[in-house]
Amino acid sequence: MYRAKIYVTLKKSVMDPQGSTVQHALESLGYEGVQNVRMGKYIELDIAKDDRDKAEEQVDEMCDKLLSNPVIEKYHFDLEELK
Amino acid sequence: MKFGVVTFPGSNCDHDCYSVTKDVMRQEVEYLWYKDRDLKKSDCIILPGGFSYGDYLRCGAIARFAPIMEEVIAFAKKGGPVIGICNGFQVLVESGLLPGALIRNKSLKFICEDVYLKVDNKKTLFSSCITKDVIKVPIAHGEGQYFADANVIEQLEKENRVVFRYSGPDGRVIDDFNPNGSLNNIAGIVSFEGNVMGMMPHPERCSEEILNNTDGRGIFESIVAGVSDRLI
Numbered sequence: 318m319y320r321a322k323i324y325v326t327l328k329k330s331v332m333d334p335q336g337s338t339v340q341h342a343l344e345s346l347g348y349e350g351v352q353n354v355r356m357g358k359y360i361e362l363d364i365a366k367d368d369r370d371k372a373e374e375q376v377d378e379m380c381d382k383l384l385s386n387p388v389i390e391k392y393h394f395d396l397e398e399l400k
Numbered sequence: 401m402k403f404g405v406v407t408f409p410g411s412n413c414d415h416d417c418y419s420v421t422k423d424v425m426r427q428e429v430e431y432l433w434y435k436d437r438d439l440k441k442s443d444c445i446i447l448p449g450g451f452s453y454g455d456y457l458r459c460g461a462i463a464r465f466a467p468i469m470e471e472v473i474a475f476a477k478k479g480g481p482v483i484g485i486c487n488g489f490q491v492l493v494e495s496g497l498l499p500g501a502l503i504r505n506k507s508l509k510f511i512c513e514d515v516y517l518k519v520d521n522k523k524t525l526f527s528s529c530i531t532k533d534v535i536k537v538p539i540a541h542g543e544g545q546y547f548a549d550a551n552v553i554e555q556l557e558k559e560n561r562v563v564f565r566y567s568g569p570d571g572r573v574i575d576d577f578n579p580n581g582s583l584n585n586i587a588g589i590v591s592f593e594g595n596v597m598g599m600m601p602h603p604e605r606c607s608e609e610i611l612n613n614t615d616g617r618g619i620f621e622s623i624v625a626g627v628s629d630r631l632i
Contacts, residue, residue, distance in 0.1 A: 383461060389503060
């Protein structure tokens with residue numbers, strides 16, 4: 318069993334109005350030097366596979382097919398073995 | 401001819417589309433349930449507006465894998481006419497039948513208002529009967545900002561596939577009249593083959609006198625004229 322921690326983020330070329338609004342809010346709270354705020358998604362799921370490579374392969378496929386949209390997003394993930 | 405209107409869980413404009421095609425256009429129409437795999441011999445499929453699957457994950461991302469969509473995609477790939485309105489447009493880009501993506505409005509606000517659309521291409525199956533150069537049609541969306549890579553935009557423009565652009569009442573296409581931040585003010589596009597169109601504005605909400613606006617009617621008239629021609 319593996320736990321996948323998946324991060325879906327917007328591609329650089331995609332404008333992120335949410336990120337810039339949050340950045341402005343942080344600035345107005347007085348935090349200086351905050352830059353390039355980008356909002357993304359975090360997805361956690363467990364996958365019942367014994368083989369790490371197979372689990373990785375399946376997470377990749379799920380990300381490409383449904384969890385992220387390659388037109389606007391990219392993703393990366395960490396796999397953690399559950400004992 | 402016969403229309404098929406798909407109902408996903410969370411669709412809320414399916415009844416409007418049904419009503420316009422039946423009562424205004426006087427054509428046959430049937431609802432197509434998302435779990436079914438039967439297009440009921442429809443000549444044109446409408447993917448209506450709404451919030452399919454609660455807009456979870458991304459708008460249209462889950463609806464795109466509903467059983468009925470397998471049939472709709474096969475139908476479109478064989479040249480069958482498909483129009484996606486609002487959430488339907490989002491389902492079409494998620495399914496890959498149209499290029500690009502629809503992302504959160506630049507203002508982050510849900511916008512519900514009348515906008516003007518410059519009709520940029522009147523030679524499509526969906527616009528051939530539109531008489532005006534600029535039409536007034538309502539929008540109602542939070543995720544309607546059209547985005548695509550620069551090369552896709554260039555290709556769309558080169559192939560004259562932008563059917564509608566947000567404009568002023570006089571047809572000027574400028575930033576001031578861009579409600580959601582869409583690239584090149586794009587409000588509606590057609591597929592390379594010309595049989596699939598997606599648009600964010602709602603023509604089904606402005607096709608009857610009683611609604612004080614009939615500017616959307618030309619889109620349905622175009623489909624009826626175009627498809628009836630094909631059927632003969």
